[in-house]
Structure formats: C-alpha cells, structure tokens
Amino acid sequence: MVKLNLKAVEERVAPIGGRESYDREFIFSLLLAYGKPQGNVTRLRNGSLNVAQDPSTEVAQKNVVYFKETTGDPLAVIDDLKTSPLVVRYNTRFVIVTNYTELLAIDTKTGENLLIPIRDINQYFTFFLPWAGMEKAQYVAEAHADVKAAERMGKLFDELLSANPGMLDMAHGRHALNVFFTRLLFCFFAEDTGIFDKSGYTNAVGSHTQPDGSDVAEFLTEVFRALDTENVGEKPVHLARFPYVNGRLFTVTSEHVVPQFTKKARDLLIELGTLDWSDINPDIFGSMFQAIVTPGKRSDLGQHYTSVPNILKTIEPLFLDGLKEQLDAGFDSVKRLEALLERISAIKVFDPACGSGNFLIIAYKELRRLEHAILDRLFEIDPKHQMLYAESKISIEHFYGLEIDDFAVEVAILSLWIAKHQMNAEFKEKFNLAIPLIPLKETGQIQAGNAITADWEAVCPYDRVSEIYVLGNPPYLGSRNQSADQKKDLATVTEKYKSLDYVSAWLIKGADYIRGTATKLAFVTTNSITQGEQVGILWPQVFGSELEIGYAYTSFRWSNHAKNAAGVTCVVIGLRNISSEPNYIFSDEIRLDAKRINPYLADGPDIWLGRRSAPLSADLPRLGYGSMPNDGGNLILSDRERDDLIADHPEIERYVKGFCGAAEFINGKTRWCLVIPDKDMDSASKVDVIKRRLEGVTSHRLKSTEKSTKALADYPNRFYYFAHKPSDSIIVPSISSERRPYVPIGYVDSTVVGSNKTLVMYEAEPWVFSILTSQTHMVWMRAVGGRMREDYQYSNTIVYNNFPVPPLTRSAKERLALVALRVLDVREYHCEKTLAELYDPDYMPADLRQAHAEIDSLVDSIYSKRGYETDEQRLSDLFALYEEMTAAESAKGSKKK
Incomplete structure (x- = not known):
C-alpha cells in the first residue's frame, strides 16, 4: 500500500469528482486514490478478491469496503446492509451504497454517515482517510x-x-x-x-x-x-x-x-x-459525568473518556477479531454458528478502572451486534431457528467493573441498561421480536472500590466455562503528580514504586490476575511506561517468565469528548500467557507481524535498557551534559547587558562567551556568560559590575541547603559544573518538540558554552552528526527515551550510550561526513530561519528534507542491505544488534575475569 499524506490524497481524489456520469469503475478508482495496491484492486475488479454475496451489483473486500449498486433509494438499502452478517463477517470498515447519482456511506468503526451527490466526492475526501492509514482525530460527533x-x-x-x-x-x-x-x-x-x-x-x-x-x-x-x-x-x-x-x-x-x-x-x-x-450515547456519559461532578474531583485520579475507535483498539485484537474470524469460518455451518453463540454468551468482560463504563458498553454492544449477525445467518440458513431465539444470550451480568468514584459506578450501571435497551431496539428492528427492558432482571457486576487494593478475583471470579477479558483505560498519573495516598496504593503492589506511573499498578495486578490462565488483558495507557527508566523497573515485574505482549498499538495521540479533555500520547498493550498465537504490532493503522514484542513495543528480544556511563559502540565519542552555573543568574548576560559591559570595559570581553541552552539553540536566541579563570579574579573584580555579580553568586550559593553548592560560595567565578572545551562542538537539545521529524542537532564554535539544558560532544567529527541526525537514531530515541510532558527528552545515559552502531570503516565515515556537510550547507543557505522554523514539519524546506533523506538512506544501509519500509523494521534491527553487542561485551568481560 502506498503511504500518502493528506495533500496527496486530496489531489488523487480530485479527478474523481465533478464527472458527468459514473459506473462500477468508481469504487476501483476511489480505492486506488487512497493508496490501495494496484494488484489488489485488479483482483477485486476481476472478482478473485471480491467476497460480495452478489458480485454483479456488489464489490466487497475484507476489512475494507462493502459497495453496492442500486437503482432505487440508497437509504432504503443501506439500513439492511450495515448490520448484515456479511458486513460483520468481513469486518467491513466502510459500507457504500449508490445509485450513481447519490452516494451514501457509513463508517462502521466510528458510526459516521455521509450522504452526498456522488459528483461531490472530492469535497468529502477526508471521510475515507482510514483507507490511507489516517484515522480521524474527531471520530464521533456527540448526539x-x-x-x-x-x-x-x-x-x-x-x-x-x-x-x-x-x-x-x-x-x-x-x-x-x-x-x-x-x-x-x-x-x-x-x-x-x-x-x-x-x-x-x-x-x-x-x-x-x-x-x-x-x-x-x-x-x-x-x-x-x-x-x-x-x-x-x-x-x-x-x-x-x-x-x-x-x-x-x-x-x-x-x-x-x-x-x-x-x-x-x-x-x-x-x-x-x-x-x-x-x-x-451511553458511552459518552463520561463527559456528562465530568460536567456534573465537582470540578477537579475525578481529574485528580486521571480519568479520561476514551473515544469509540480507541476502545476498539483494545476490544478488536483482544477478542472481537477472533470471534469474527470464527463467524467467517463457520458461516455456512449451523453447528458452528450455534457453537459460536454459546461461546460469546459465556464471555466475561472486566474493566478494573471502569469510570462511567464506556469500555464495558462498547464491548457489550459489539458482542450484541455479533450475536445479531450470527442469528441473521442462522435464520437465513434455516428459518425454524427463529423459534429458538426469542431474546439475547448476552447478559449484562457478565460485564464487571471496579470504580473508585461512587457516582461513576451508578452512571456505569445505568449506561449498561441504556445500551441494552438500544440493542434490544436493534434486535426488534432486525427480527421483529421485542425484548422488553423492564422489569430489569440484571443489575450488572459493577462495584465501588479501589482497584489497586481490591481482590480482582473476588470481583470477577474465574470459572470453568467463561472466557475472561480484562480491558480499560486506567488512570495514568506520573510519579511526580501522585498524592501520598496514591503512593501508598502503588507500594501495596510493588516495592519499586517511587519512579513508576500510577497506571503501573494496573499492569502489575493485571499480570498477576491473568497469569497461568486463559484470560487476556488489554489496556490503553500513556506511552511513558514503554520508554526511559520505567521500562527496566516495571516490565520484569509484569512479564515474569510466563507472560508476553500479544499485540500493541504504538504511540498515537488521542483526545475525547469530555470537558477539558486531556490530549495525551497513548499506546495499547495486550498481555497474555505465552502462546503460539501470532503477535501483531499496529502502527499508523498498519498491522505488522512480530516474532516477539518487547516492552518498547518493538519486534525484538525482551530488553530493559539501564543507564550506561559510556557508549556501547566503540566508535562513538563521549556525549555529556553541558555546563551548569548554579549562580542565581549572576554569571549570565543578556545581549544588552553584554554590549553595555564591553562598551564600558573592553578589557572584560575576553571573559565573555556565548551561553547556549536548548531553547536558545533551537530558537536562535543568544545569551552570554562570564568565564573568569581563578588567576584573573583579582583583576576582573576591580570592575564594579563584575564585583556585584560575583557577590550575587556567593550570596545565592550560601542560601542553598546543598553542601556542594555552599562549598563553591568561595569561588563565585566558577561554574557549579564546567564541561566546556575550546573546540567546535555538537549540541544536542535535551528537550525537543514531538512534532519535529528530527531533533535539531547542530554545531557551535569554541566561543560558545553549552548549558546543562543541552548535551555536548566536543571535538566531534561530521560523520557523528550524520549518525545522530538520522531517522534510525530518531526512531531509537523515540522508543527508548523518556518524555517531558509530550516533548522528547534526550538522555546520554539511556538514549545515546545504549545506541548500537556497528564498526564503521574509514570509507563509511567519509561518506557519512559528506552527507552531514550537505545538511549543514543547506541550513546555512536558509540562515535567516531558526532551527525551530527549519524543522517545523509543516514548513521544512524541500532541500533540507532531501539532504536528511540522503543521511537516512546512507545510515539505513549500515544496518540493513534490504532497506526499511517502516520504523518498526528499523527498531527491530536495532534491538537485535543491541542484544548482539551487549552479549559480546559480557563475554569479553567474563574472559578478562
């Protein structure tokens, strides 16, 4: 499949709009416009890939589309088609009906509808963007x-x-x-x-x-x-x-x-x-709930309403896709369809942080819709079966929840009843059989309680018949944002709780709950637990020797319908006991097969990166933090202060150097610092401005509670930590926006002191610049580095020192140096722009993109002869190389002993 951006899709769909007439070729042209492979579309056109019931008027491809021609009103046709067992069986994303004048489409995943003149298709091209791997940011408009x-x-x-x-x-x-x-x-x-x-x-x-x-x-x-x-x-x-x-x-x-x-x-x-x-929409009751309760009461616990498509990222791979495959396999067998009905009637779904119940509601509705599709097919095969099924076998008594907030518990119970009534209405519309909601016979299994301290098995007990699936969106809360009570909660499940996110408790408890059983688990969580130091602390406790990640969605952004909704970067992680079932990584709506999914959500061995004091790769030079003044601002000068000082005291200029932090480097700002050698203290102090500043440093340090800071009060000219060397240096910002395709890394000359907000590499050769700015290194950094809010946090001990680079020949380094100089030349050509402007993904100059592409291609060739189609492939090779290099390092160390 061709990977396209928004502009490319718009341009490719444009010629399809505005035509005088349309025919069956419309659907094939539309699929090609969204990047579907030519070979697949050809096979769909000639019928070999078409799974439609009536190929003369319909075109259907599994997971993609069910397209139907009609000579009548599309509205009359689509109502039956959208819930037909064929659409459910083939997990169809879009159902389209057209009379070639009007077009009606339904996105089965989001529930959105589109009714337009077919000639206006180019104006509504965004509706079908998921075909191009671009999910919609706003999935369902609220009723x-x-x-x-x-x-x-x-x-x-x-x-x-x-x-x-x-x-x-x-x-x-x-x-x-x-x-x-x-x-x-x-x-x-x-x-x-x-x-x-x-x-x-x-x-x-x-x-x-x-x-x-x-x-x-x-x-x-x-x-x-x-x-x-x-x-x-x-x-x-x-x-x-x-x-x-x-x-x-x-x-x-x-x-x-x-x-x-x-x-x-x-x-x-x-x-x-x-x-x-x-x-x-009962699944949107969470937004009501947030508007009703006391502001801030629940947000402190990290509650987030999750949109339907993001809920489906847990439900579908966890159990729904497998059930639909079973429907497909038994589509013509009464016995197998009846067995599938019995199976789904025994499924239990458990959300141990259920909030107002939206995960449980969507799971309930999806199982009911699957049940309807099975019954529809059964009645089609043998109408006598209609006498045997007068009501649903999916009981809300099989939907379990734990929630700490009393009101949310009540809303969750109510929402399940409402969902049941809505599905009963669908049942009546489909089969002309009414299932009354009241008197209510089921009260559900949602309880108030603290999920961290509760006994999950007591809430949702195992039995010999039921399949149990644990899912949800537990509260996140980083370690610094937790209350004392929440710290105590975490301490009840792990001794290593101090640096862990609050959600870690659900992963650890969930792992213990499913261990040694057929139960499976899937949580939506922040990607922080798959990055940085948390990986090494959390995941050995989760996996043990029995569990594995069966599937995962790599980092994606989501927001919701709730008031003041959080916008965070999330992952979905599916846990299970080790099995022979396939493993899948979902990235940009593409499903990739994986041999083993490690805690960084890459296809690679289970590895937890610790802090390294020196680079793993012998070729790489040292990268360390810049210089920290710890001076109360007294050694730092603005442009104006620097100009005034030198104008009044020209002899002081030799003590003034540039001072560069991450913000200054990226945004093209300038600051200055005083670097006064011990031997020049007496002469420099004769200048009143310098004397006052040095006295300010002394005063600041004496007020500190840190012994090491106080000890330096007698040396106000000295930085608290001074790493600077008089050479050209590579600067790596320690914090950089997640929007940028590349961290803006670059050179400064010997007159500039890098601050402790940067990482600095002295006497660095240009070939190292190519390695650091490559897509391969960026992929590694995104996978293993931490985050500061949503921004990338680059670490020398975790990211750089652990980065595996194979031995490089002199020739390879020369080629890397050439492409590095090309990037630097292009930057110089655009010297009127800051690095922030040059690396803005929406405005990055084409020649700079091309220069980086040359680096990427060359660095990729160092790691793989076949090249890479995805970042996941890059990451898989990096982890394999890391494992190989650390094993060799350990073996070498053993021999020395």
Missing part, C-alpha cells in the same frame, strides 16, 4: 442531547447544591445526590424511547408540581416509589402509568433523599426533559 444535557445537568447540579447546602454534610448526602441524578437520566431516556409514555415523566413534573418548586422533591419521591412498585393497584391513580422498573434503581430508603428544589431548579429539570434523549 445533540449529549452536549446540551452535559451543560444543563451541570447547571441543575449547581443549583441543587446551592438550594441544599447541608446535603453534602449528611452521612449519605453525596451518594443520595449521585443516585438522584442517575434516576433523572434514566427517566429522561425512558420517556423518549418507549419505556415510559412519551414525555410522561416531564409532563407529570410540569403538571403536578408548583411553579416555585416547593413540592418537587415530595412529588419525585412519589414517582420513584411508583417506579419501584410492582402491583399497579398499590400506586396512586395519577402515577399508575409509571411502570415497574426493578433493578434497585428506584428503591426508596432513608439514604436516597431527593434534594429540595427551587423555581430555577424546577425550570432546569423541565428544560432537560424537552431535549431528545432517544439517541443518547
């Missing part, structure tokens, strides 16, 4: 009730808190308020979806309560009691139309106090009831 409800529920919550100031001080006040809001959510949904009479709840509040809100609490208590009463004769006449719900949702006890209402609160309640709740 209109979701956004408005989140905002208005928040207003109602605030108004009720204001009207009931003592409620949170009550023993069960917070819980009562939480339960009350989940009841409201259920009632609004129920009156818009046929569970209650249409608008029955909102109309009852408006008709039977005073405008000032004074009796709303009393009336709602009566409504809730009616909803919990099975015998209609025991209900007041005016509430007799409210059905029995059960499921403990409306149980009225002394703990379930309804808050007192004001006129404003009553108005907000009725206003909420006028929204259309029928299409509410």
